Amino acid sequence: MTMTWTSFTCDEPDFAVRSIPDGVVFRVRRSALENSEVFRDMFICCEPGTDPLLDEALDLHETAQVLSALLHLLHYPPEPPIPTGPAICVSDNAPTSNTNFNRECLLPRIPLYDSRTVIPLPVLQPILFDLVDKYGLSVNIFQVLCSHLLAHAPSHPLRVYGFAASFEQIYHRRRSRATPSSANEEKQDLFGIQFGVSAEKEMETQMRKIASKAIQFLEPIGSYSMTEVEDSIPSVKALHRVVQLQHIRVKTLREILNESEIFPKGYGACPSHCEKTTECWDRQRKAVAGKIDSGTDVAGEMELFVDTLKECRVCHKAGVAAVEMLAYMCYRLPRQAQHLAKLT
Structure with missing residues (x-):
């Protein structure tokens, strides 16, 4: 309904x-x-x-x-949005081996919800979240609204990221102004958990998670207009978080690709086409490396080359293995801001 x-x-x-x-x-x-x-x-x-x-x-x-x-x-109080089926998203657990490896399971996925059950973004932000803040609504209501906000992240990542980052700052400043005595004296009853300092800490945490998750859906930040960035991202710190993550992802993706080999250390080398296939792999690798951005599916780009090797079973098998290893290595690269420390 x-x-x-x-x-x-x-x-x-x-x-x-x-x-x-x-x-x-x-x-x-x-x-x-x-x-x-x-x-x-x-x-x-x-x-x-x-x-x-x-x-x-x-x-x-x-x-x-x-x-x-x-x-x-x-x-x-609203209910969380209703999923329409299994989410098309990356598993949280990386594969431990390449046995029966399916590269598609490593591609970024988008959760799908029944649009009739998702609160429209213009209603969520600014109306409902402003009301939560102004009238001190319970953390339970806030958490459900956060689930609706996150449902919009794949289609409106810049707006969702910017709003979550601004809300996170508001709650952080508010908590930093609280005196130690007032925080320590807060009653940890149901009211305190739902409305007090503990609730504000939980709200800040929720918004930090949304900002972290929304960042993975952003296009390269340079692809947005100045107006879009100014209207959406609340601070230099929030912008730097995006730029830093995307820069490190591009740098690391390029390093992974440049170090890849179709016949690593001669393993699985084709006795008939080893030199030619290696040259073609290197040429494709350099071409892809020159156009990488933070969202590039490196393995998918190299897979296009592997499709040309089908006439030789040995070369094609080696190419598939090399692409699978690329996909696995790229999958391990964090996409969310909360994992940024792993890349620095």
Whole structure:
């Protein structure tokens, strides 16, 4: 079912909230509003016996559309997006041998979701995440929104990466301003875990993971316009993280390719075509090395050459083995920012 964020109703309302700009009154459940730290604190501060009546409304400076989205989050917290089938993605575990090696299992894959269950990116960012931050929504709601944000990473990597990096910085600055005493005195009850310092640490961690994963889907950073980069990436540090990872990947991919051999140390050499095949491999290798970028499928480029060796069974077998080794070596190169330290 397609999610709707522009209108709101609920069963058994016992409270009212009014949009000041639009004058629209929403009937709500007070218990649902307590999923917000802001509303929870407000209710706690109310004197006993002075609970607002049903016909009294809490006025908020939000448009009806934004307020509707907030009330949806509080009353009907979203579920994670629903996968449409097995994700076409790289396994987290590298193969331990080349037995029955399938190069395709090493290619980057994209998770697929039912689009009707994925919250649209313009609704997520900035509307829903801004509401989470402004009204102090629980970390559980935040985590589900993160799963929706990550679902957009393959198709909108620059926007997702930039937003996650900016959110990560906001929460890091906020936590750094917290005094040691306030952090130590925080109650580690359910409320503290959902809304307190611990929750903010978890939110920062979640956004760091999203930024790290989104970076693998980015095109070479030079392929984006200046406007796209300025509008999406929040800081020089965040931009440098991308440039550094892509630079090191290009450098390392080129090194791996330049060191590859079709007949390593003469192993499996064809007695009839060894010299000619080696020369052709080297020529193709140099051609590919000259056009490598951070997302180049090096093994796939070399596989095109191997297809020309089918007339000789020995040469073709050696070429397939060399491409499989290339794919394995390239697969081991980290694509995510969290693994950047392994390359430096």
